[in-house]
Amino acid sequence: MQLLIIGGSDAAIMAGLRAREVSPNIDVTLLVADRYPNYSVCGIPFHVGGLVQKTRDLAHRSIEDLQAAGLRLRLGTRATAINPIEHTVAARTQDDTALTFHYDRLIVATGASPTDGGIKVTTRTNAAGLAGHDANGAQYEHCDSKPGSAGVYRVHDMADMLAIEDDLAAREPTTATVIGGGYIGLEMAEALRLRGLDVTMLHRGTEVLSTLDIDMGSLIHAELTAHGVHVHTGFEVHRITRTNEPDRWLISGANAADANITTGLIIIAAGIRPNTSLLRQSGARTGAGGAIVVDDHMRTNLPDIFAAGDVATTRHRLIGTTWLPLGTTAHKQGRVAGENAVGGDDVYAGTLGTQVVKVFSLVAARTGLCDDEARRAGFRARSVGVTVDDHKAYVPGARPLTIRLTGESTTGRLLGAQLVGSYGSEVAKRCDILATAIFAGLTIDQLLSLDLSYTPPIAAPWDAVQMAAQRWLRADLRR
Numbered sequence: 001m002q003l004l005i006i007g008g009s010d011a012a013i014m015a016g017l018r019a020r021e022v023s024p025n026i027d028v029t030l031l032v033a034d035r036y037p038n039y040s041v042c043g044i045p046f047h048v049g050g051l052v053q054k055t056r057d058l059a060h061r062s063i064e065d066l067q068a069a070g071l072r073l074r075l076g077t078r079a080t081a082i083n084p085i086e087h088t089v090a091a092r093t094q095d096d097t098a099l100t101f102h103y104d105r106l107i108v109a110t111g112a113s114p115t116d117g118g119i120k121v122t123t124r125t126n127a128a129g130l131a132g133h134d135a136n137g138a139q140y141e142h143c144d145s146k147p148g149s150a151g152v153y154r155v156h157d158m159a160d161m162l163a164i165e166d167d168l169a170a171r172e173p174t175t176a177t178v179i180g181g182g183y184i185g186l187e188m189a190e191a192l193r194l195r196g197l198d199v200t201m202l203h204r205g206t207e208v209l210s211t212l213d214i215d216m217g218s219l220i221h222a223e224l225t226a227h228g229v230h231v232h233t234g235f236e237v238h239r240i241t242r243t244n245e246p247d248r249w250l251i252s253g254a255n256a257a258d259a260n261i262t263t264g265l266i267i268i269a270a271g272i273r274p275n276t277s278l279l280r281q282s283g284a285r286t287g288a289g290g291a292i293v294v295d296d297h298m299r300t301n302l303p304d305i306f307a308a309g310d311v312a313t314t315r316h317r318l319i320g321t322t323w324l325p326l327g328t329t330a331h332k333q334g335r336v337a338g339e340n341a342v343g344g345d346d347v348y349a350g351t352l353g354t355q356v357v358k359v360f361s362l363v364a365a366r367t368g369l370c371d372d373e374a375r376r377a378g379f380r381a382r383s384v385g386v387t388v389d390d391h392k393a394y395v396p397g398a399r400p401l402t403i404r405l406t407g408e409s410t411t412g413r414l415l416g417a418q419l420v421g422s423y424g425s426e427v428a429k430r431c432d433i434l435a436t437a438i439f440a441g442l443t444i445d446q447l448l449s450l451d452l453s454y455t456p457p458i459a460a461p462w463d464a465v466q467m468a469a470q471r472w473l474r475a476d477l478r479r
Helices: 010-022 041-048 063-068 158-171 182-196 214-226 277-281 327-341 371-376 427-439 465-479
Strands: 002-006 027-032 073-075 077-083 088-093 100-102 107-108 112-114 119-124 139-141 152-154 175-179 196-202 230-233 237-243 247-256 258-265 266-268 271-275 305-307 314-316 321-323 355-359 362-368 381-389 400-408 412-420
Touching: 002 010, 002 100, 010 027, 010 073, 027 077, 027 152, 041 158, 041 182, 041 266, 063 073, 063 355, 077 277, 107 327, 152 158, 175 258, 182 196, 182 214, 182 266, 182 355, 196 258, 214 230, 214 362, 214 400, 214 412, 305 327, 355 427, 362 427, 371 381, 371 400, 371 412, 381 412, 381 465, 400 427, 400 465, 412 427, 427 465
Parallel strands: 002 027, 002 107, 027 073, 107 305, 119 139, 119 237, 152 266, 175 196, 175 266, 196 230
Antiparallel strands: 077 088, 088 100, 112 271, 237 247, 247 258, 314 321, 355 362, 362 412, 381 400, 400 412
16 A cells, blocks of 8 residues: 655654554655744743753754654655645655645645745835735735745745845844744743844733733733833734834834834734645645544545645534644544544544643643634623632742633533643643633533642642632632
């Protein structure tokens, strides 16, 4: 059997490795558009900030490791079309050589691409030409500068990271603006501050980190401000224009406080969309978020074609089919697709959207549903928060940990959790406890029966998550 995989990141690599584990004699070929297979895109901000010193350290596995596992890598080879009837994939190399690959089973793991939110990028030149659009919808007028050149960048792949670092070294800008206050935006703001730049963050939402409730996100906002990041919320960027001053850009938008900002470097982290064109053109169905519809075996509606990772829909254990692009999801879906493509019968168990991010000295995490999400999904939900010490207060170093639990009012079933606390306060561990509880269908009352570890420098006899549960239950009694 010939298994062909399009992609070179988390879902694709995991699919290939799992296929070889299940069927060691199978021929597995991966078409990788760039030359950086299995590199951690999530690690890019930490390399830019200097925490990870060597570029090659971002590789989960080296090329030699992947080849030793039996994966045939075709680097610098971009798939251009799928013919599901003839079971072929057309591709082109970086030197524009046309190639055709045959497959018995195909896994598409093309991921997602960054969007620019309709921002126009223009230059003040007299160059002739019509306005154009890139693949993600951004408009470029008289444009000798697009994201990825001359000071305006996305953060999506290794090429982006290398371009940013080259620019920082060559021009040595002193100011930077990050557009977008999500996970990547927050991490890039910290990375640029660590490099000594004066950083501004522009976020179109009411508060940064919109995956949390507004008051929880405000804790992250305060942390950014405390570390010198100038945060503007409710700022919708309309246009980025090169000024007549060398290496300077003007950001124009709508904001009551400040609608024009001049900066030396711009990072656009305004969201992503699934890379579905290959499969859509072949007749694959799309669903939530425009992603490719897959079943719980990661099969598309096309014969012998699977999809996994950010390109595909996913099943949320509480609300059903959705699109929720996460690295953890990509790894799991890739494993399922790889096993099933070679004859297995693995099932993707679903996600809860568990996420965590570090911002300077704080950590924010969430799992399951926030209050608004639960209500929109039809649950009779109630959310209660508490701020407690992360360990016994009589041991020096105790720090506040804020936890908000969302539960179903009628049954007490745990539906979601949000946590914000200091780095080192076991925020992620406690979020994972709650994610496990939701996965298992526990009620908030049952959290009190969990046998959790205790020692005064680390936790209390009633752990912080149990104290949050007690507060939720007391609030229920007062109703």
